[in-house]
Amino acid sequence: MKHTPEVHTVPDIKLFAGNATPALAKKIADRLFCKLGDAAVGVFSDGEISVQINENVRGADVFIIQSTCAPTNDNLMELIVMVDALRRASAGRITAVIPYFGYARQDRRVRSARVPITAKVVADFLSSVGVDRVLTCDLHAEQIQGFFDVPVDNVFGSPVLLEDMLSKNLDNPVVVSPDIGGVVRARAIAKLLDDSDLAIIDKRRPRANVAQVMHIIGDVQGRDCIIVDDMIDTGGTLCKAAEALKEHGANRVFAYATHPVFSGNAAKNIAESVIDEVIVTDTIPLNKDIEALEKVTQLSMSAVLAEAIRRVSNEESISAMFKH
Structure with a gap:
C-alpha cells in the first residue's frame, strides 16, 4: 500500500x-x-x-x-x-x-x-x-x-493507520479482529504489517452496544496486539476485548479505528480500560472528554x-x- x-x-x-x-x-x-x-x-x-x-x-x-x-x-x-x-x-x-x-x-x-x-x-x-x-x-x-x-x-484509512503502526517498534505483533465480521479488514492489515499473525475475538452481542467477549482464537501470549476496526462507538466491546487479550498474556494492546464515534460512556470506558493506546482519525471531531484522555491519539485523513x-x-x- x-x-x-x-x-x-x-x-x-x-x-x-x-x-x-x-x-x-x-x-x-x-x-x-x-x-x-x-x-x-x-x-x-x-x-x-x-x-x-x-x-x-x-x-x-x-x-x-x-x-x-x-x-x-x-x-x-x-x-x-x-x-x-x-x-x-x-x-x-x-x-x-x-x-x-x-x-x-x-x-x-x-x-x-x-x-x-x-x-x-x-x-x-x-x-x-x-x-x-x-x-x-x-x-x-x-x-x-x-x-x-x-x-x-x-x-x-489503512495508509494513515499503518504509518502509525510501523512507528510503534512492535514486539512480535499480532493483528486482532474484534469479531468474525472484521476478519477481512484485519487480515489485510496483517498482510501489510510484514505478514503478521492474525487473532480473532469470538463474542456474542445480547443487545445493541453491549458485547460479551467469549474467547481468543489465536496466539497472543507475550505479543503486542493490534485491534483493528472501522469504528469505535461506546468502546464497551473494545475494552472487553483488550481485557481478554491481557488475560491471555498479551503484552501491549493498541486499538486502531478510522471513525471515532465515541458515544455514551466511551470516555469512561476507555479511561478505565487496560488498553495502552487508542488511535483514530479525524473523520469525526473528538468531544472534550475524549480529547482529555492521554491514551487517545487522533491522526488526519x-x-x-x-x-x-x-x-x-x-x-x-x-x-x-x-x-x-
Missing part, C-alpha cells in the same frame, strides 16, 4: 463544508492549495437548516465535505440542503464527500425483522436531491455502495481525502491509491 500521498493543486474545483467537520475540511483545502467556498450554513430560529451559497458555482466541479456524525440528523439535513442549493445554483457536478457515513450500521434486515434498511434510505435521499457521486471512507459494509444510484468511491478529491476531479483512478 502506498504511503500518505502528496497532493498537488487542483485550481478548477470548489470545496464547501458543512458544520460537521470544519477542521478536516480546512486541512483538505490547504492540501489542495485552495480556499473553502463561501457559504452561510446555519439554522433558523425554529431549528430548520439555513443555507446560502455566496459565490458563483455555475458549471463548477463542486465537493461538499460533511460527515453525517452526531448530531446525525442535523448534519445529514445540512448536506442535503447544501446539495439542493448548489444544484439550483447550476453547479456542474456535485460530489458529496462524506468521511463518516452515518446510518451505515442499519444495512440489512436481520432474520427478516420488521426494521428499516436506513443506509438505503439515506442513499436514496442523497441521490434524489442531485448528488452526482459520493466519496466516503471505510464504509461499515462495502455493499452499501450498491445502495446508491450514483458512483461511490470508498477510500480507506486529510491527505488521503485530498488526493481522492484531486483524482475524482481529474478522472483518475482511486483504486490505484491503495495498490501495493
Whole structure:
C-alpha cells in the first residue's frame, strides 16, 4: 500500500463544508492549495437548516465535505440542503464527500425483522436531491455502495493507520479482529504489517452496544496486539476485548479505528480500560472528554481525502491509491 500521498493543486474545483467537520475540511483545502467556498450554513430560529451559497458555482466541479456524525440528523439535513442549493445554483457536478457515513450500521434486515434498511434510505435521499457521486471512507459494509444510484468511491484509512503502526517498534505483533465480521479488514492489515499473525475475538452481542467477549482464537501470549476496526462507538466491546487479550498474556494492546464515534460512556470506558493506546482519525471531531484522555491519539485523513478529491476531479483512478 502506498504511503500518505502528496497532493498537488487542483485550481478548477470548489470545496464547501458543512458544520460537521470544519477542521478536516480546512486541512483538505490547504492540501489542495485552495480556499473553502463561501457559504452561510446555519439554522433558523425554529431549528430548520439555513443555507446560502455566496459565490458563483455555475458549471463548477463542486465537493461538499460533511460527515453525517452526531448530531446525525442535523448534519445529514445540512448536506442535503447544501446539495439542493448548489444544484439550483447550476453547479456542474456535485460530489458529496462524506468521511463518516452515518446510518451505515442499519444495512440489512436481520432474520427478516420488521426494521428499516436506513443506509438505503439515506442513499436514496442523497441521490434524489442531485448528488452526482459520493466519496466516503471505510464504509461499515462495502455493499452499501450498491445502495446508491450514483458512483461511490470508498477510500480507506489503512495508509494513515499503518504509518502509525510501523512507528510503534512492535514486539512480535499480532493483528486482532474484534469479531468474525472484521476478519477481512484485519487480515489485510496483517498482510501489510510484514505478514503478521492474525487473532480473532469470538463474542456474542445480547443487545445493541453491549458485547460479551467469549474467547481468543489465536496466539497472543507475550505479543503486542493490534485491534483493528472501522469504528469505535461506546468502546464497551473494545475494552472487553483488550481485557481478554491481557488475560491471555498479551503484552501491549493498541486499538486502531478510522471513525471515532465515541458515544455514551466511551470516555469512561476507555479511561478505565487496560488498553495502552487508542488511535483514530479525524473523520469525526473528538468531544472534550475524549480529547482529555492521554491514551487517545487522533491522526488526519486529510491527505488521503485530498488526493481522492484531486483524482475524482481529474478522472483518475482511486483504486490505484491503495495498490501495493
